[in-house]
Amino acid sequence: MRNQLEIESLLEELGSYGYKFTKEFTARESYSDGMLPPNLIKAIILDTETTGLDCTYDRIIELGMVLFEYCPATGQAYGVLKTFDELEDPGIPIPLTSTKIHGITNDMVNGCQIDDANVQEFIADASLIIAHNARFDRTFVESRFPFFKNKAWACSFSQINWNDEGLGGAKLEFLAYRYGFHYVGHRASNDCHALLEVLQNKLPTSGELAMKRLIDNAGAKDVKVSAINSRFESKDLLKKRNYRWNSERKFWSIIISEVNLDGEIEWLRKHVYSNKPFQIELERIDALNRFSASACPTEILSF
Numbered sequence: 001m002r003n004q005l006e007i008e009s010l011l012e013e014l015g016s017y018g019y020k021f022t023k024e025f026t027a028r029e030s031y032s033d034g035m036l037p038p039n040l041i042k043a044i045i046l047d048t049e050t051t052g053l054d055c056t057y058d059r060i061i062e063l064g065m066v067l068f069e070y071c072p073a074t075g076q077a078y079g080v081l082k083t084f085d086e087l088e089d090p091g092i093p094i095p096l097t098s099t100k101i102h103g104i105t106n107d108m109v110n111g112c113q114i115d116d117a118n119v120q121e122f123i124a125d126a127s128l129i130i131a132h133n134a135r136f137d138r139t140f141v142e143s144r145f146p147f148f149k150n151k152a153w154a155c156s157f158s159q160i161n162w163n164d165e166g167l168g169g170a171k172l173e174f175l176a177y178r179y180g181f182h183y184v185g186h187r188a189s190n191d192c193h194a195l196l197e198v199l200q201n202k203l204p205t206s207g208e209l210a211m212k213r214l215i216d217n218a219g220a221k222d223v224k225v226s227a228i229n230s231r232f233e234s235k236d237l238l239k240k241r242n243y244r245w246n247s248e249r250k251f252w253s254i255i256i257s258e259v260n261l262d263g264e265i266e267w268l269r270k271h272v273y274s275n276k277p278f279q280i281e282l283e284r285i286d287a288l289n290r291f292s293a294s295a296c297p298t299e300i301l302s303f
Contacts (some may be wrong), residue, residue: 004240015289019203022033022180023180023182024182025182025183025194027193027197028197030078031068031196032077036078039071039072040069040078041069041070041071041127041128042081042125043126043127044066044068044126044129045066045193045195046064046065046128046129046130046131046141046194046259047063047131047189047192047195048188049064050098051092055174055293058146059088059090060090060114060140061087061088061090062085062087062102062104063085063088063114063186064083064085064178064187064189064190064191065083065085065119065192066083066084066193067080067125067126068080071209073162075199075211075213075214075215075245076211077211077255082122085113085279086118086154087114088113088197089109089110089111089112093106094194101186102187114144115213123148126151126288127152128152129148130153130154130195131153131154131155132155132157132191133155133157134154134155134157134158134291138293139293142292142293149294152218152286152287153218153287153290156198156199156214157170162175162215165204165206167203170298176197179197179198181197184219202234215287218287221284222255222256222257222258222290223255223257223258223261223283223284224253224254225254225256225265225283226249227243227253229278230252230268230272231273234271236273237293238252239252241254242254258284261282265280265301265303277303280301280303281301282300283296
């Protein structure tokens with residue numbers, strides 16, 4: 001039987017021939033052996049498994065969460081404090097197509113119920129909820145647990161540009177492979193621990209810790225600008241500028257950084273409204289309401 005040094009030597013030799021190997025992932029209890037710095041912040045990585053994709057009909061069948069501490073200045077994680085994983089009977093049959101993804105059967109959830117009080121206590125001290133598809137997960141958990149609406153959210157799928165960093169994709173299992181490990185995916189707490197591991201790696205192009213990039217982007221403030229009663233003749237200009245048509249409300253809208261709002265208003269004044277009086281609708285978006293199905297605060301500005 002080969003010892004560890006022989007195995008590592010063999011893998012190194014095979015690597016010289018172009019082979020790539022990944023290690024089986026083991027969840028960590030700590031990400032640093034050094035002294036804990038002051039002012040650590042608690043955050044939660046969250047994942048759900050559901051009966052399907054339609055939040056109006058489908059239900060959560062598993063909720064997984066990992067509570068950890070990190071340094072907001074660097075993104076460095078320290079202790080993993082607690083792990084939460086509970087199953088719930090959705091009250092409707094779990095489709096076979098869903099079971100094939102996560103492996104959760106009707107028998108496994110029969111009679112199970114997630115304890116609301118335990119969930120609320122688990123998230124009480126967390127300042128940020130992170131999910132790898134926050135628009136999906138936040139919609140489901142807010143429907144089931146309304147108290148999640150009071151938390152700030154971040155999305156590691158959309159708020160880090162993995163492609164620009166040369167990673168070639170944003171799926172969690174693929175990112176794990178690129179960072180040299182593999183794991184059993186599509187069970188909630190396993191995905192949470194794997195995502196934390198990914199976020200504690202450096203981005204290949206910028207060299208920045210992925211977690212630092214995420215928290216910086218999560219803290220950004222955006223606005224959704226809707227052009228009210230825009231001229232029909234301006235539709236091609238709006239479309240070229242990446243505005244999107246809302247057929248229900250009859251608005252062209254775009255989401256931009258709040259710092260660019262004044263410039264956008266001037267562009268609309270000149271190119272869409274021909275320097276005539278006009279109105280826009282603003283929705284202010286931040287980590288507290290981003291990715292939520294609930295409507296953002298709106299205001300009408302007249303110029």
